[in-house]
Structure formats: C-alpha cells, structure tokens
Amino acid sequence: MTYLVHHPKPIIHGRVQLAGSKSISNRALIIRALSGQGFEIQRLANAKDTVLLERLLQSKEEVLDAGAAGTTFRFLTAYLSGQDGTQSLTGTERMKQRPVGVLVEALRELGADIEYLEQQGYPPLKIGPGHRFGQTARLSIAASTSSQYISALLMLAPTLPEGLALQLKGQVVSRPYIEMTLNLMAYFGVSHKWEGNTITVPPQAYEPKPFTVEADWSAASYYYAIAALAEEASLQLDGLFQDSVQGDAVLVEMMEAFGIQSTFNETGVHLHKPKGAEVPAEFAWDFLRCPDLAQTLAVCCAGLGVPATFCGLETLRIKETDRILALQQELQKVNANLVELPFSGERNYFQVQGKTMYRHTPVFATYEDHRMAMAFAPLALQHPIEIEEPGVVVKSYPDYWKDLASLGFEVEEAG
Numbered sequence: 367m368t369y370l371v372h373h374p375k376p377i378i379h380g381r382v383q384l385a386g387s388k389s390i391s392n393r394a395l396i397i398r399a400l401s402g403q404g405f406e407i408q409r410l411a412n413a414k415d416t417v418l419l420e421r422l423l424q425s426k427e428e429v430l431d432a433g434a435a436g437t438t439f440r441f442l443t444a445y446l447s448g449q450d451g452t453q454s455l456t457g458t459e460r461m462k463q464r465p466v467g468v469l470v471e472a473l474r475e476l477g478a479d480i481e482y483l484e485q486q487g488y489p490p491l492k493i494g495p496g497h498r499f500g501q502t503a504r505l506s507i508a509a510s511t512s513s514q515y516i517s518a519l520l521m522l523a524p525t526l527p528e529g530l531a532l533q534l535k536g537q538v539v540s541r542p543y544i545e546m547t548l549n550l551m552a553y554f555g556v557s558h559k560w561e562g563n564t565i566t567v568p569p570q571a572y573e574p575k576p577f578t579v580e581a582d583w584s585a586a587s588y589y590y591a592i593a594a595l596a597e598e599a600s601l602q603l604d605g606l607f608q609d610s611v612q613g614d615a616v617l618v619e620m621m622e623a624f625g626i627q628s629t630f631n632e633t634g635v636h637l638h639k640p641k642g643a644e645v646p647a648e649f650a651w652d653f654l655r656c657p658d659l660a661q662t663l664a665v666c667c668a669g670l671g672v673p674a675t676f677c678g679l680e681t682l683r684i685k686e687t688d689r690i691l692a693l694q695q696e697l698q699k700v701n702a703n704l705v706e707l708p709f710s711g712e713r714n715y716f717q718v719q720g721k722t723m724y725r726h727t728p729v730f731a732t733y734e735d736h737r738m739a740m741a742f743a744p745l746a747l748q749h750p751i752e753i754e755e756p757g758v759v760v761k762s763y764p765d766y767w768k769d770l771a772s773l774g775f776e777v778e779e780a781g
C-alpha cells in the first residue's frame with residue numbers, strides 16, 4: 367500500500383497530543399516484571415514494540431517473536447535469562463541481522479544459559495533458566511555497538527545475587543538512553559554509582575509505585591521538521607516536558623538554528639516559527655547521543671537546502687534498516703544526498719547536499735523502518751509525495767498519519 371500525502375499550504379497551526387515514549391514504556395515494563403509486583407503505568411506507549419513487550423512478558427509460549435523490535439528483543443534477552451524455564455526468542459529477518467553477541471557474551475559471563483539457534487552472535491536465541499546467575503559481579507562490555515545491551519544488563523543488575531559493576535569500554539553510543547535507564551531505576555528506588563567508566567549497581571529490590579510515561583521526544587522531531595519546512599508555524603505538542611529523561615529533548619536546542627522557538631507551558635511545548643525566519647547558512651550536529659533524530663534532520667536540511675555536516679551516525683547501519691543507505695537512496699529521488707566523507711582522524715563525517723526538487727510526485731520507499739516514513743512525510747508541505755508501506759509507523763507511533771491529517775495534511779491511499 368502507498369499513501370499520497372500533501373499539505374495544501376505551507377502554513378501550520380494546530381495541536382497534537384503525543385503518545386508515550388516507547389523507550390520509557392519498555393523500561394517501565396521490564397522493571398515492573400523484575401519487581402515481581404504490580405504497579406500502574408499511566409500513558410503507556412501504544413507503539414507496537416511496547417504492546418508486544420507487554421504481551422511477551424506474560425507469555426509462557428515456547429517461542430517468543432519480538433518482530434522488528436530491537437529494544438524489546440535486547441531487554442527480553444536479559445530478562446528471560448534470569449527467569450525459570452527455557453524459551454526461544456526470535457524476530458523478523460532483519461532482526462536476525464541485528465547483532466546481539468555483546469549482550470549474550472556478557473550474560474553468559476554472569477552465568478546465563480543462552481544458545482544461538484542460527485548464526486553466532488545474532489538472533490534467534492534459546493534462553494535457559496537463570497539458576498547459575500551470580501558467577502561474577504564484574505563485567506567489561508563494549509559500549510560502541512548499542513546502548514541497549516547496557517540498559518538490559520543494568521535493569522537486571524539489582525536482582526543479581528551480588529549486583530553488578532559494569533565497565534564500559536570504547537566509545538559510548540547513545541549515552542542518554544543509559545542515563546534514562548538509570549533514572550528510571552532510581553525512580554523505582556534502585557541506586558547506582560557511575561564513576562569513571564564503571565557503573566555499579568548493588569543488589570536491591572525495585573519498589574513498586576505508580577508511574578506515568580512522558581510523551582515521545584523522538585516523535586516530536588517530525589513536528590519540529592514540519593515547523594522548519596513551513597513558512598510559518600504555531601504548533602502545540604502536548605505531553606512533553608522540559609526536564610525530560612529523553613536525550614532527544616535536545617531538539618529544542620538543535621532546532622533553534624532553524625528559527626523555531628520552543629516555549630514550555632502547562633500541557634507541553636509550543637513551537638513557533640515566525641514568518642520570514644531565516645534558513646541557516648549551514649548546520650552541523652553530532653548524533654552520537656541522539657541517533658534517532660538523524661533521519662529527521664537529514665530530510666529537513668535537504669528540504670531547506672541547508673548544507674549540513676553530520677557525525678555520530680555509526681549505529682545507523684544496524685537499526686531497522688541500514689539507515690545511511692536508505693537515506694541516500696531516497697534523498698536522491700529529490701535531488702539531494704547524504705555523502706560519506708573520506709575518513710579523516712577519529713570520526714566519520716557525512717554531508718547533506720542538494721535541495722529538494724520535484725519533477726513529479728516522488729515515491730519514497732520505507733525499508734520496514736518507521737523513521738523513514740515519518741522523516742520523509744514533512745516534505746509533503748513542499749509538494750505531493752508518496753510513501754510506500756505507510757503502516758510501518760506502528761512500530762513507535764501508530765497514530766502518525768491521523769495526527770498529520772489533523773494538521774491539515776491530506777493523506778489518502780494511492781494504491
């Protein structure tokens with residue numbers, strides 16, 4: 367299926383109630399399961415990945431299918447390895463290409479019984495009972511592939527007989543997600559110490575208490591892009607807080623360069639882009655701490671013709687799709703590109719080049735990646751566009767198309 371998306375005029379006025387963050391929701395569900403007690407979670411995300419995690423946490427089936435949900439898969443790997451019984455954990459073909467070896471090796475060192483069922487280092491896994499846990503309380507882990515492994519281990523840590531001292535080795539990717547995990551653990555009464563590159567969590571019990579999930583800052587990025595691409599915008603996003611545990615709240619600062627003023631109020635944040643706001647001459651950002659914003663900004667810069675230099679994109683190739691390749695292929699359809707610069711020194715740099723041009727209605731492929739669909743949609747303010755497999759958005763934001771329609775976007779089936 368394909369959607370034809372267009373906005374009749376490049377002026378945006380409206381209000382959107384954003385749904386709960388999938389990252390926060392998934393952590394709250396794992397912590398609740400580990401606490402062994404019930405507590406109320408308000409505004410739990412309606413993301414497919416969260417609904418799936420909630421269901422799988424209660425399932426006694428032999429084979430659990432985490433689909434395309436990376437956090438769900440990684441968090442469940444650690445969680446199940448501490449439970450009684452044996453279950454297999456699998457996912458989509460893409461999930462079977464997303465590495466999990468660093469986490470599995472760490473869990474095995476702790477005493478977990480985990481086998482690879484197909485390729486070494488990748489899903490699917492067979493996870494046995496956690497009766498040998500506690501063989502060590504000190505681990506070193508490579509932090510440069512995915513922070514999800516570290517979050518998965520940290521949440522399990524207070525339930526281990528001796529707790530855990532986790533030494534992070536190498537470049538730490540997606541650090542705010544590790545901080546989010548520790549923040550949530552602290553909310554539920556679990557303390558830690560982060561000294562140098564070692565995080566220590568003594569054995570402790572999670573204290574059950576009611577919890578409310580913040581709205582999703584990654585989802586907010588698509589509205590920031592809409593505001594940036596509009597000639598004029600006044601947009602209220604409800605459910606977001608200034609003092610957020612989400613690293614993607616850095617959007618407020620990031621998008622100032624595009625003339626967007628964010629004002630926090632009682633129900634959320636108001637975005638204002640005044641008429642005549644200038645487009646920046648250039649833009650540069652390091653996405654190592656906020657990888658999920660990279661696609662939004664790449665499309666936004668291409669749409670505005672802002673030459674941009676990005677770094678910190680190291681993890682993008684192992685997410686829902688190879689996001690670098692996907693961006694390159696789709697931006698080229700509208701006269702733009704994401705060009706990898708020759709490697710010089712320590713960091714890998716990319717440049718967003720060109721400015722969107724429409725010879726006809728471009729048809730954007732989405733590569734089973736919700737963020738490809740959501741990041742390209744704001745271009746509909748410039749010209750009618752088509753988005754293939756628009757249903758991919760359910761992974762994190764099932765109401766995306768409905769919410770765009772409420773802002774005056776025309777969204778219809780094109781075939």
Ligand SMILES: O=C(O)C1=C[C@@H](OP(=O)(O)O)[C@@H](O)[C@H](O)C1
Pocket residue numbers: 388389390437511512513514517539540543657658681
């Ligand atoms: O812990 C989390 O909730 C997440 C961590 C990040 O992954 P990596 O640590 O693999 O970069 C992020 O991209 C993902 O969408 C959600």
Ligand SMILES: C=C(OP(=O)(O)O)C(=O)O
Pocket residue numbers: 434435436437438658685686737762
């Ligand atoms: C990378 C993402 O998710 P996950 O790793 O949980 O599949 C994402 O939502 O952009």
